[in-house]
Amino acid sequence: MHLIFQIPELILEGGIIAVIGYTIVFTALLILYYTFLYLGKVLAWNTRRRLAQAGKLSHQETEIEVTGEEAAAIALAIFLCRDLHDDESDVITIKRVSKVYSPWSSKIYGIHTFSR
Amino acid sequence: MNARKKAITVFGIIALLVGLNFMVFQIPGIAEPVSNSTETINNSAPDGVGGIMGGIAKFISYTGFRNATPGHLIMIVVGLFFIFLAIKYEYEPLLLIPIGTGIIIGNIPFFQDGGINLQLGIYQEGSVLNYLYFGVVKGIYPPLIFLGIGAMTDFSSLISNPRLMLLGAAAQIGIFLTLIGALYLGFNMPEAGAIGIIGGADGPTAIFLSSKLANGGIINGVQTQNLIGPIAIAAYSYMALVPVIQPPVMRLLTSKKERVIRMKPPRSVSKLEKIIFPILGLILTTFISPGALPLLGMLFFGNILKESGVTKRLADTARNPLIDIVTILLGVTVGASTQADVFLTGGSILIFILGALSFILATAGGIFFAKVMNLFLSEGNKINPLIGAAGVSAVPDSARVVQIEGLKYDPSNHLLMHAMAPNVAGVIGSAVAAGVLMSFIM
Structure with missing residues (x-):
């Protein structure tokens, strides 16, 4: 017994488009992946080189990457240290105000003045 | 509830x-x-x-x-x-x-009888709605939406862990399998291509491609139906239903052990990398798939406005008033395009069924590929396969779903930042797929 399974031409064509299309999408993102994988490495190498030239990087230190969490922790620490409070002189003085008169409770402006 | x-x-x-x-x-x-x-x-x-x-x-x-x-x-x-x-x-x-x-x-x-044109309906030439619909039919609104999305998106998580881009590519399997499914159900090639893009889970991309491939005109010698309305409605409906559709697939394809995998925290990304990403991304992706130029060109342009740091005003306009205006026009005209006599057909029902399938397949594709990647990754570098589900695009809802699902199994395992990487890669992947389909079919 022969089992003949014939795929309609249009579906076959669709299958070919699907395979090639999927491969192209994968290739595009694969190229982006490798580009940014190596770009990150090149930039890290460049940073390490500049730090070494400036004498800020010891030979033992190889890891210069900072995670987002560490960066957030450092930023919070700096904020708490510097920006949370105003700088104050800590000297509290009471100054006598030269103008002692204030009309806020003056009886001459009361409504009874105009009652007659 | x-x-x-x-x-x-x-x-x-x-x-x-x-x-x-x-x-x-x-x-x-x-x-x-x-x-x-x-x-x-x-x-x-x-x-x-x-x-x-x-x-x-x-x-x-x-x-x-x-x-x-x-x-x-x-x-x-x-x-x-x-x-x-x-x-x-x-x-x-x-x-x-x-x-x-x-x-x-x-x-x-x-009243529409006797060929009288009262200039009221969206399909009647000269009506206000028809003029607004022009932006959908000619594919003007989707690139403008992409401009706003680009100006909003932070690609840091993707740059810090670029291998997650592959999950965004893997999830596009939904597009291509749906294409075959649509052909099997009797749609012609341009219509099937437009229906397939629903699997990209990206509303603007779906509208853009359907306006090119299934606009009621003759595409590559084939008479097509106007499917812009049904495709857009299906895409947006399922995007809204991502929290309902994805979790069962995620649970079905992953083990409890896999769902609690902790991933390495993403490294901090320098400003230079953030500026280079949209420029290189634009050049590389559009050289490969020029059909995606209107979408990816605007996406990366918006991101350059954001990351350059010197065009804050333009970036603010793109991500706030501009995208809001276009969203209003796009939403209302796409909605109005579902005029009963055009929308209520057997074809629309099939599109809805295929759309649901494409979302499920795309989710499964992303998760499955994450599991495959784990076979080759060392301990400590493994990927939580749940984030593969975010590769379907649907920014940022699918990433949010991943976060919620992850927290159910480990309340201290936050996957949102990791999931954003395949999520934005999915946007790029679906736009590339749209460009590929256009160049094959048109």
Whole structure:
């Protein structure tokens, strides 16, 4: 017994488009992946080189990457240290105000003045 | 209300609508518009009492009550349902409110007999809605939306862990399998391509591609149906239903052990990398798939505006007022394009079924590929396969779903930042796929 399974031409064509299309999408993102994988490495190498030239990087230190969490922790620490409070002189003085008169409770402006 | 009840409500109402649609189109005569005899449209000058009566008759023949068909009423109920979903469950309210209202606007019945053009409907030349719809038909709105998305998106998580880009590529399997499914169900090649893109889970991309491939014109020698409305509605509906569709697939394809995998925290990304990414991304992706230029060009342009740091005003405009204006116009016109006589067809139902399948396949594709990647990754570098589900695009809802699912199994394992990487890669992947389909089919 022969089992003949014939795929309609249009579906076959669709299958070919699907395979090639999927491969192209994968290739595009694969190229982006490798580009940014190596770009990150090149930039890290460049940073390490500049730090070494400036004498800020010891030979033992190889890891210069900072995670987002560490960066957030450092930023919070700096904020708490510097920006949370105003700088104050800590000297509290009471100054006598030269103008002692204030009309806020003056009886001459009361409504009874105009009652007659 | 728990997710199961939500799912039952949503699918129950969809099933009811499908049933109603089936009944309407099976009973002969019921789908046809109420006949308007041309005698009532007498344009002769009024003549005394007879003229007044004729005017009243003419007015009545022009009312929505006189011209209503069951199809109009069904579509108005669908519009109300969208508004209900947006308000009650907050499913993509920024989209579902304009689309739901647009559906009501587009399905207010009016006199259309005898080829008279009152310049009211979205498909009538010269109407205000028709002018606004021009932005959909010519694919103008989607690139503008992409500009805003680009100006909003932070690609840091993707740059810090570029291998997650592959998950965004893997999830595009939904597009290509749906293409084959649509061909199998009898759609022609351009229509199948447009339907397939629903699997990209990206509304603007779906509208862009359907406006090119299934706009009712002749594409590559093949007469196509106008499927922009059904495809857009399906894409946005399923995007809104991502919290309902994805979790069961995620649970089905992953083990408990896999769901609690902790990933390495992403490294901090320098400003230089953030600037280089959109420039290189633009050049590389559009060289490979020039068809995606309108979408990816604008996406990366928006991101350059954001990351350059010197065009804050332009970036603010792109990500706030501009995208809001375009979202309003896009939502309401896409909604209005679902005029019953164009939308309520057997084809639309098939598109909805294929759309649901494509979302499931795309989710499964992303998760499965994450599991495959784990086979080659060392301990400590493994990927939590749940984040593969975010590769379907649907920014940022699918990433949010991953975070919620992850927290269910480990309340201290936050996957959101990791999931954003395949999520934005999915946007790039679906745009590239759209470009590829255009170049193959057009």
